[in-house]
Amino acid sequence: MKQIKGVNDFVVKFANVNGTGSASANHLFAKAIFRMGIPVSPRNIFPSNIQGLPTWYEVRVSSKGYLGRRGGVDLMVCVNAQTMEQDVASVEPGGYFVYDSTKPLAEHLKRDDITYFGIPLTEMCMREFKEQRLQQLLKNVVYIGALAALLNIRFPILKDLLSDQFKGKEKLISPNVQALEMGYQFATENFTCPLPIRLQQGGDVAPHILESEHILMNGNTAAALGAIYGGATVAAWYPITPSTSVVDAFAKYAERMRIDPGTGKKNFAIIQAEDELAAMGMVVGAGWNGARAFTATSGPGLSLMSEFLGLAYFAEVPVVLVDVQRSGPSTGMPTRSQQSDVLAAAYASHGDTKHILLFPATPRECFDMTVQAFDLAERFQTPVIMMSDLDLGMNDWMSPPLEWDDSYEMDRGKVLDAKALDATETWGRYLDVDGDGICYRTLPGAHPDKGAFFTRGSSKDEMAVYSERGEDYVQNVDRLLRKFETAKAHVPKPKPHPPVKVKRPKKTGRLGALFFGTSASPAYEAVEMLAEEGYSINTLRIRAFPFHQSLDEFIHEHDKIYVIEQNRDGQMRQLIMNECQIGPEKLTSVLNYSGTPITARTIAAQIRDDLKAKPAKSAKTAARRQETA
Amino acid sequence: MKQIKGVNDFVVKFANVNGTGSASANHLFAKAIFRMGIPVSPRNIFPSNIQGLPTWYEVRVSSKGYLGRRGGVDLMVCVNAQTMEQDVASVEPGGYFVYDSTKPLAEHLKRDDITYFGIPLTEMCMREFKEQRLQQLLKNVVYIGALAALLNIRFPILKDLLSDQFKGKEKLISPNVQALEMGYQFATENFTCPLPIRLQQGGDVAPHILESEHILMNGNTAAALGAIYGGATVAAWYPITPSTSVVDAFAKYAERMRIDPGTGKKNFAIIQAEDELAAMGMVVGAGWNGARAFTATSGPGLSLMSEFLGLAYFAEVPVVLVDVQRSGPSTGMPTRSQQSDVLAAAYASHGDTKHILLFPATPRECFDMTVQAFDLAERFQTPVIMMSDLDLGMNDWMSPPLEWDDSYEMDRGKVLDAKALDATETWGRYLDVDGDGICYRTLPGAHPDKGAFFTRGSSKDEMAVYSERGEDYVQNVDRLLRKFETAKAHVPKPKPHPPVKVKRPKKTGRLGALFFGTSASPAYEAVEMLAEEGYSINTLRIRAFPFHQSLDEFIHEHDKIYVIEQNRDGQMRQLIMNECQIGPEKLTSVLNYSGTPITARTIAAQIRDDLKAKPAKSAKTAARRQETA
Amino acid sequence: MTYIKPNFRHPRLPTNALGYTVSDYDGAISTLCAGCGHDSISAAIRNACFLSSIQPHRIAKLSGIGCSSKMPTYFLGKSHGFNSVHGRMPSVATGASVANRDLKYIGVSGDGDTASIGMGQFIHLIRRNVNMTYIVANNGCYGLTKGQDSATTDLGSVSKIGYANPFDGIDLASLALLQGASFVARSFSGDKEQLEPLIRGAMAHRGFAFIDVVSPCVTFANHVGSTRSYAATRENLDAMPLDCVPMREEIRTQYEAGTTQAVTLHDGSVIHLHKTGKDYRIDDRSEAMMALQSAKAEGRILTGLMFLDPNSQDLHQTLDLATKPLNELSKDELCPGSRVLDSVNQGLR
Amino acid sequence: MTYIKPNFRHPRLPTNALGYTVSDYDGAISTLCAGCGHDSISAAIRNACFLSSIQPHRIAKLSGIGCSSKMPTYFLGKSHGFNSVHGRMPSVATGASVANRDLKYIGVSGDGDTASIGMGQFIHLIRRNVNMTYIVANNGCYGLTKGQDSATTDLGSVSKIGYANPFDGIDLASLALLQGASFVARSFSGDKEQLEPLIRGAMAHRGFAFIDVVSPCVTFANHVGSTRSYAATRENLDAMPLDCVPMREEIRTQYEAGTTQAVTLHDGSVIHLHKTGKDYRIDDRSEAMMALQSAKAEGRILTGLMFLDPNSQDLHQTLDLATKPLNELSKDELCPGSRVLDSVNQGLR
Ligand SMILES: Cc1ncc(C[n+]2csc(CCOP(=O)(O)OP(=O)(O)O)c2C)c(N)n1
Ligand SMILES: Cc1ncc(C[n+]2csc(CCOP(=O)(O)OP(=O)(O)O)c2C)c(N)n1
Numbered sequence A, B: 001m002k003q004i005k006g007v008n009d010f011v012v013k014f015a016n017v018n019g020t021g022s023a024s025a026n027h028l029f030a031k032a033i034f035r036m037g038i039p040v041s042p043r044n045i046f047p048s049n050i051q052g053l054p055t056w057y058e059v060r061v062s063s064k065g066y067l068g069r070r071g072g073v074d075l076m077v078c079v080n081a082q083t084m085e086q087d088v089a090s091v092e093p094g095g096y097f098v099y100d101s102t103k104p105l106a107e108h109l110k111r112d113d114i115t116y117f118g119i120p121l122t123e124m125c126m127r128e129f130k131e132q133r134l135q136q137l138l139k140n141v142v143y144i145g146a147l148a149a150l151l152n153i154r155f156p157i158l159k160d161l162l163s164d165q166f167k168g169k170e171k172l173i174s175p176n177v178q179a180l181e182m183g184y185q186f187a188t189e190n191f192t193c194p195l196p197i198r199l200q201q202g203g204d205v206a207p208h209i210l211e212s213e214h215i216l217m218n219g220n221t222a223a224a225l226g227a228i229y230g231g232a233t234v235a236a237w238y239p240i241t242p243s244t245s246v247v248d249a250f251a252k253y254a255e256r257m258r259i260d261p262g263t264g265k266k267n268f269a270i271i272q273a274e275d276e277l278a279a280m281g282m283v284v285g286a287g288w289n290g291a292r293a294f295t296a297t298s299g300p301g302l303s304l305m306s307e308f309l310g311l312a313y314f315a316e317v318p319v320v321l322v323d324v325q326r327s328g329p330s331t332g333m334p335t336r337s338q339q340s341d342v343l344a345a346a347y348a349s350h351g352d353t354k355h356i357l358l359f360p361a362t363p364r365e366c367f368d369m370t371v372q373a374f375d376l377a378e379r380f381q382t383p384v385i386m387m388s389d390l391d392l393g394m395n396d397w398m399s400p401p402l403e404w405d406d407s408y409e410m411d412r413g414k415v416l417d418a419k420a421l422d423a424t425e426t427w428g429r430y431l432d433v434d435g436d437g438i439c440y441r442t443l444p445g446a447h448p449d450k451g452a453f454f455t456r457g458s459s460k461d462e463m464a465v466y467s468e469r470g471e472d473y474v475q476n477v478d479r480l481l482r483k484f485e486t487a488k489a490h491v492p493k494p495k496p497h498p499p500v501k502v503k504r505p506k507k508t509g510r511l512g513a514l515f516f517g518t519s520a521s522p523a524y525e526a527v528e529m530l531a532e533e534g535y536s537i538n539t540l541r542i543r544a545f546p547f548h549q550s551l552d553e554f555i556h557e558h559d560k561i562y563v564i565e566q567n568r569d570g571q572m573r574q575l576i577m578n579e580c581q582i583g584p585e586k587l588t589s590v591l592n593y594s595g596t597p598i599t600a601r602t603i604a605a606q607i608r609d610d611l612k613a614k615p616a617k618s619a620k621t622a623a624r625r626q627e628t629a
Numbered sequence C, D: 001m002t003y004i005k006p007n008f009r010h011p012r013l014p015t016n017a018l019g020y021t022v023s024d025y026d027g028a029i030s031t032l033c034a035g036c037g038h039d040s041i042s043a044a045i046r047n048a049c050f051l052s053s054i055q056p057h058r059i060a061k062l063s064g065i066g067c068s069s070k071m072p073t074y075f076l077g078k079s080h081g082f083n084s085v086h087g088r089m090p091s092v093a094t095g096a097s098v099a100n101r102d103l104k105y106i107g108v109s110g111d112g113d114t115a116s117i118g119m120g121q122f123i124h125l126i127r128r129n130v131n132m133t134y135i136v137a138n139n140g141c142y143g144l145t146k147g148q149d150s151a152t153t154d155l156g157s158v159s160k161i162g163y164a165n166p167f168d169g170i171d172l173a174s175l176a177l178l179q180g181a182s183f184v185a186r187s188f189s190g191d192k193e194q195l196e197p198l199i200r201g202a203m204a205h206r207g208f209a210f211i212d213v214v215s216p217c218v219t220f221a222n223h224v225g226s227t228r229s230y231a232a233t234r235e236n237l238d239a240m241p242l243d244c245v246p247m248r249e250e251i252r253t254q255y256e257a258g259t260t261q262a263v264t265l266h267d268g269s270v271i272h273l274h275k276t277g278k279d280y281r282i283d284d285r286s287e288a289m290m291a292l293q294s295a296k297a298e299g300r301i302l303t304g305l306m307f308l309d310p311n312s313q314d315l316h317q318t319l320d321l322a323t324k325p326l327n328e329l330s331k332d333e334l335c336p337g338s339r340v341l342d343s344v345n346q347g348l349r
């Protein structure tokens, strides 16, 4: 039987039962590889449940530094009887299957094209440990030990990580180390280690990764740090997966970094609201009052916030919202990822509304863009929605370290303080003095008798006086459009990527690919795969809405463009057609909306199929190959 | 000075203060013209306030039977000092101005190109009537009397209307009649009556109007009757202008038509909810339980309902929502009209969602489409949103009488009762047995041990079992798309209009115009105006979303298409581009979003300007001439 | 339905008046944490419906979102269920109830679902006196989102991550009392003997029956410092025991004179309250309120039936609904027909 | 601002401690119906702020949607105002309050805005004890939408179109008491003598101060049969008079011993409650609750200060906020800088 080979290039997947402590053990595995300086990207695929249901943890190792999902599994570690059948099936031919051999493997689970490694995890732990909870927890550590041998993980690193992990609970270290060693020893004694797939420190690894001192962090933590550095003082929220950890992390860092040295009191306020309407209401109130405020939520919360988002748009109040997208519609799949709130966010609320959206693709961008979100919100006096997703927000990503320029100054936008007010002849809250659609606002309490006005969600004239006159209304909403136009030059520009060399290029016309957020990594990988096959595709990564004109240019420079996204309806494609005035025949959707992050293989397959099927020019959606593992 | 002439063809506008009883007097005026068999269309332009602010009432008389606004004012009746200046200014040259001459007219209000008629309304009423309230109310009746003389209204008709109006309060009839006569007499004695603009019963009037026995009614009343005839039993709502009168009327008719003869008890339930979320929740609960249920709201309510709309879409529960649109965003202008909830309704809620929309253009269609909405909602087990607006819903429209086919049977869709369940081998709530994307549902309590299932907003398999498997999710949402496709053939088709004869046609390429709802009447009129000028434009009136393929065909048959709508962002145009895969260059927006209904003149002007400005082909928006009166 | 336990009917299993065995009232296997209080509530509901001989398919189950709101999947597999959206089940239940007045409705919610996001709807549900049984599985935390404090978390109760809650907890039973609920009770998921008869009484009651059930979250709120842990609850419990004898059933047990207070429900069922000294007249709102308040002041958890108005007017009566369920009305009963429409047209000319 | 009455300062107009005349507290001309109770409340707020010598620009006005919510335009033209969305003002006020702890906040709402759509937010606002004055202009109907019943409309009160309300009205003062509000009062728009000192007291109070003001709607709820008409209110009024003497002001009037009950507020202001026989200890929640309930039972409208806890802990304290307002913090106080970030990076390797 031909076994899969590969140094620093394979996919390991763990099948566990949730609530059994597997996550931290599996994370230990990924982190160890990271510490070895080898590109790794872990993904936690967990159920919307607290204990007892199937959960998976997928770890991709990629010397080239691909961080998206590849698709397929080379080595499966299965410690969940409920799912063993599908787990066995999901292993690539020539792959490997590690399982708890305390109970013998059922006949129907035996394949002759994969290699099995039985380890009596339960039995070993029952024997070695007394405490029931430990017996369960350490099973996970035992198989990590075994993997250390099978895949060649540096043992000392694992030990270090354990002692970091159990700082404070030292007495837990020794049993864990013991479990590691049990697994390691069992593997070395019973299997030929290491396997044809293995790790090799210092083995050939993409230079851009070796160079910078990468960190391993998730997008929600990065966004929280962005809120700290961006000067957010008010966080109002309502718990919802997968956004909860944004505020958890904000709280953690704020307690460390935002305590007033003199008094020990807090330079921040975190309010757990009664629901999302209230959370957004609090952010609107704080923003109106001149504090940098934000909330974080996911789909259902976005729907509930839409009335307030419309108010903030029309009353021109700065608001920052982090939408960590999950699978919709409705409750959908709360612990699965998607990019399906694009339209709902762009046009949130009734009437003619448009909102600024940011699309981070890495934790680093989650950090930078959150800071920027506050600047943009105050500059444009309007809601700014950062569109993250579960995959980016809750998984650990290898990323260049976060950087901070100490010369950064917050852009508080056009705010008149008492001095400025005294200097102003005639001031009107909605007078477009500068012609950019942005007017000067004042904050409550600023001046004894100048600059007071009434903020409202109803129509008004330039002096902020309630008005039902058509002229006043039209003048006002046209200005809001002008303001949105102005924003185009201030939001993050789309990023092109150095074109990939193609040896024997096929005749295809000029091909382009557009994508955003977590679709980026697998998209780049797919483009390189296709380059091998002779397809030359230029790429542009969208980073914000409203769209910068370079997006239009990119589209016009190409004959056919694939829009790669993770939703059913090709929402970004629709947004582009609406706003860029682009005909449909040019834009072909490449979609995955199964809830698990899109893979390079799916993207490549859909594009390949589409290019082969002639004439594919105006097909809305390329053949759908959903990756549903 | 040249005076405006015209028999059965002019625009009269009343300027009053709200809360002074002017509305009913002005309505008396319009109704009298209607009773004379002359096409008339009244419009109440009122403030979001109860007493003391300016309010207008515009009455158009049109022998051709144009019911949209024409633009401009031929005769102004001004009894509001606050607005007199702008009211004087708004009269067309050669027009007429009636005012309360108790106080002499200020110099700066005098124009030499219009004719003034001063009537000492206050003085006359103070003299003739004792009661203060009467003195105020009857002022309005006095000027109606004067107009009867000036414009040649048949006096007996006015008297009949008064006695209808005061059935039950007979003692109010005589003072009203007296006031009428006072005005009539004053006018005949002091002015040369009738004016060059005048009414003439039996004068030439569009045949299609003379033929059928028209009625005068507003869209909200018609929608309410539709709910009665459509078999709605549960109405849950929260008051909001301009939708409130839908449920008010439903209550009124239900009390008459839905009382159980045997017991005198109610065959309907109306619940005033605590807010719109609750209103929609109640409708969802009732729909789930097999009752025909509906709610009515406007923009802000739509935003608040979006989470529940997403649930109904994904859990597949029938829901009927009447959205009587007003000017957004946010609170906007609550008493002004717009068609600006199109996108918010079509894609309401996060995730990939789409909803069926209906676009009535007349009270008759409000009636028919509300009935149809219940059939569609139950057939497709999904929300159906009828997109009316303030102009249609709250103003009286001349309309052919409502018709009812007694052979009508409600389409309850695919529901399995106990018998059917016993006959079914294997049943799964989400099994697409027929391949049309619509599955068979069961109602609570139907069968002792078959057909019970759990309805949820989360992902499930075909047997309605909770599932986080990607395959199950994809299979389910793809089916929802299929269902939406199926709907295209069942929703009301777009309506073409017999092309207008053009004498000396200009070379323009094939021109088309698309519109919906209250933009239709003025659009037809504008097309006829432009025909006079040699522009030949074919029209198609959109009546539902998802779009019928005949819309695609119409678009492909034309070189340039104007999309006429009443919002800022050209929302219907966007929806067409998204769903029909139409390039932008073909579709040119003709917009009015000032809050007052779009006029034939605005439409004609925007199209004319656009056609003159070459090359106009890909202009997104034709020159904007906003009618803001 | 695959998700219903295949219930093999054991020949010797006891049956109720309808001939159903208790397993006919089973639901799917629970996916909640082992030991979660919610599972005991599911069992109590199952038993109560079995004992009261209610046809399972004539019951509709509704819930919001949360671990607690998952419960309806785990009992009454023969009943339809609706797992709606977070905090908005009251409105869905209201709509369902008016659509078909003949079914019995059980709403299951959590403290987050009801006291946080659902507070507004909860109060208005009470105000309308919708004919249903509303159970809050009250664990003083957000279980499904991993243990945040809820609006019912007691002042000072320490969360798993170690913070003491600085806000006063909302007492849902007092609130229900103040807002005029016609049946108000509190119980403990661990007190089967009390919870079952309470649910039976609630199901027999005409009008809104509220039961606030302390239901510990073993994963996030069962530690020392949490006032809703099993230990803390057991320690502070003041239980007022009771029995419920449904209509058409003769009273088997004999109560010694003066030891019980009997209340007859609208459908003829009788509730027997055992005197404990702590108890009071069951039909007196203010006494009930006092009892709850003073218990709370002493840090005690008073459980049992607090208040009952057997003859309250429910929403069906308030709306004067016809006896035939609205969802069963035929076209002839609903559609006035063309003649009536002609007269309507006439009135519009 | 054009919409502020041009206030010509009359030389002989009396000024307050800050040198402001009462007209400095004026707003725009009201567009409410002539005789609307709400206008009297606007006047009372204006006078209270003038008398208590509060800098107008240091007050922020917030409201929802409704005739009542329009009020803030009609007083304190020198103050910023925020007319938010229907029923959600509490959350906006909460956010504003934490953003700048140094301003005084007045929230004005209606019975529909607060008791219907706003119920959930209202209860959670109380629970957080946000430092503000919250006034409900309670006319027992939806004025702006033309007279529908609201959730506070009394049972049996007849609406203008002639229907008797079949639901029990929610008593917001009792609700506020139960939920732990630290200042609870009720008044009548027609009772200037009582309303003004109440507002002054509320503004001086630290924490959430609630005033439920009966404010007749002359257009839709002032007819015979409406329990909120001027006539019905006057007829059933049981007013408990009081005075409020703000901090730094010596007590001018002398009260006969035993005729008043004095309470000192957190900022030093003193409230004198005049004994009427109907009154009770102001710091006893349950007594207050009893008083309200029995008054309601008798169909009487008890007005005055019901309950006061001068030393309650407001949200700023609960959140342990720094003394400097959050919206005034500079970059240096907010941004930890690159060094700290490096250490964060370090921890992520
Ligand atoms: C609109 C919305 N917001 C937030 C959530 C996330 N969420 C799910 S359950 C839950 C709280 C559950 O707490 P509780 O009702 O007490 O139920 P428990 O899990 O404690 O039994 C939250 C906040 C959601 N599903 N929907
Ligand atoms: C979301 C939303 N729903 C409904 C409305 C319509 N609306 C405006 S004011 C109002 C009720 C006002 O009643 P109340 O708060 O008592 O104020 P009042 O006019 O009686 O003073 C309603 C339902 C709205 N503006 N927004």
Ligand code: SF4
Pocket (backbone or CB within 6 Å): A050, A051, C031, C032, C033, C035, C036, C037, C038, C067, C068, C139, C143, C144, C216, C217, C218, C219, C220
């Ligand atoms: S998390 Fe808590 S509430 Fe949820 S299932 Fe587990 S124990 Fe029960």
Ligand code: SF4
Pocket (backbone or CB within 6 Å): B050, B051, D031, D032, D033, D035, D036, D037, D038, D067, D068, D139, D143, D144, D216, D217, D218, D219, D220
């Ligand atoms: S309608 Fe009623 S509440 Fe509104 S302004 Fe008029 S009187 Fe006041």
Ligand SMILES: [Mg+2]
Pocket (backbone or CB within 6 Å): C068, C110, C111, C112, C137, C138, C139, C140, C141, C142, C143, C150
């Ligand atoms: Mg809970």
Ligand SMILES: [Mg+2]
Pocket (backbone or CB within 6 Å): D068, D110, D111, D112, D137, D138, D139, D140, D141, D142, D143, D150
């Ligand atoms: Mg009111």
